[in-house]
Structure formats: C-alpha cells, structure tokens
Amino acid sequence: MMRSLLLFFGLALLAACSNVSEKNAQRIDFVGSSRLTSSNKSTTTPGDTLASRIYAEANPDDPSQLLTRLRITVTYLPRRNPFLYPTPVSSLNRDSINNNPDAGLIYLDTLLSGNAATAKSLLFTSVFGVRTTTGAERWQYDLLSADTVVQASRAFRINMRRSDSLNTYHDYTLKLAAPANGRGARRFLQLRAGLALPAYSVLSTTTSR
Secondary structure (H helix, E strand, C coil), rough: HHHHHHHHHHHHHHHHHCCCCCCEEEHHHHHHHHCCCCCCCCECCCCCEEEEEEEEEEEECCCCCCCCEEEEEEEECCCCCCCCCCCCCCHHHHHCCCCCCCCEEEEEEEECCCCCCCCCCCEEEEEEECCCCCEEEEEEEEECCCCEEEEEEEEEEEEECCCCCCCCCCCCCCCCCCCCCCCEEEEEEECCEEEEEHHHHCCCCCCCC
C-alpha cells in the first residue's frame, strides 16, 4: 500500500512538473548540471565564463501554440560601469553615489522557427562572461508571443565579489577565443565596463571594439 502511494505521488509530481496547461501555454526551465548555471550563485573570479541551458515548450495539445521569440536580458546592479572616484578620494560623499541601475542590456533577442514541426520545443545553451566589477547581474530569459507579450520567464542572479574591491582603479583580464569563428563568440569589448559581448548583443549598443 505504501509503495502504491509513493508511486502515485511520484507520478503526480512528474505530471505537475511537465504539464503545460492552457492558462500557461508555454513554459521555460533551466537545465540543472554541475557545469551549468541554473540558480543564484556567487563568484570571486572577474570575467569568469559561465554557461546556462534552457528547455522551452509550447502546449503540445494546442496546434496554435508555437515558440515564436526568445529574449535574454541582463541587468547589472548597481550599475554596468564602475564608479568614478573623485579627486582627491577623501572628498568622496556616499550620498552622491548613484545607485540607480542601468536599463537592462538585451543580450539576445531572436525569432524562433515558424515551422509547427520544430517550434513546439527548444533546447538552448548560452555562454556568457561575468562582470569584472564588484556587484550583481540578473539574467532573465523570456518567451514572447508574436505581439511581444511575455508567455513564460525564468531568471537567476550572479553576485561577483572581488577580493580587491577597495581599489580605486578598475583592472581586468578577459580571455577571448581565437579565432572567433563561432556565431556566439565574444569579439566586442565595452572597455569601461570590462565586458566582452557577442556581435548580436551590440547591434544597438555603443561599444568600444
């Protein structure tokens, strides 16, 4: 009897995790692995390279439901660029520090296949570099409809704490793949922020190269 109950609850939990209801016609989840980032984490390595993988699915019982658009946005907190200290540093007033975050940077915004045979599910891996300044960054993955309505969303937060965060200068080292042949290769640099970005992230961004 106990074994039957455990089996029943196990099947119910699996159905609850995998079901895509009419109300939530699309879903998106992170794939968990020791090599992938799927939840909040902290690092002390500036410019560290991380990877995440998502699985997205549209309601298989509704032919009208298709995965049409994926958008990845990263928001840097408190700001993307490092704080500029006054001269002399002793004149620093904490009340003058602007803690308002920058608008989110659209890391990827792409249309998905319109073919009904291939637009019901998606497995996507994203490789990205962590910020080089002390702070946090929030990565948000959105599934959008054709009229830009968010259908499903997932996010995680990465905290980067430099051991030398009291320094009044910003130095960093970035490792870039050579040759940069891949579509997602990071080949554009935002020098002040210390970020390396792929070409598709900087189409509408002022970026130093």
